[in-house]
Amino acid sequence: MKCHLELMAQAFAVLEPLPQAVAFDIFSKLDSLSAFPQMGSPLGARFPRLSRFRQIIYKGWLRIIYEFDEVDETVYILAIQDCRRKMPTARELDKAKSRGDMSIDE
Secondary structure (H helix, E strand, O other), X not given: OOOEEEEEHHHHHHHOOOOHHHHHHHHHHHHHHHHOOOOOEEOOOOOHHHOOEEXXXXXXXXXXXXXXXXXXXXXXXXXXXXXXXXXXXXXXXXXXXXXXXXXXXX
16 A cells, blocks of 8 residues: 655755755655555654654654554655754644645655
């Protein structure tokens, strides 16, 4: 099963200023989510209010937060941030999802 990927505008804005090689490497990682949407670590154990979200840590410094909707078979990339930053709230992530997206499927 290959899922649909949607990159939220807020997450895309973080990728734009990165060096091209890093951005392409991150997109490669995101592409693997379409085949394995549950590969990220669930956030619920450490952050109970974020139980429906998952994260992938990219090279120890960048956190990719996403939500997998099993019904729609869609992975929503909600936030990309430095791991040293405070974890966003569920409300902030929901707001990012409602602001719009950019499909990154082939």
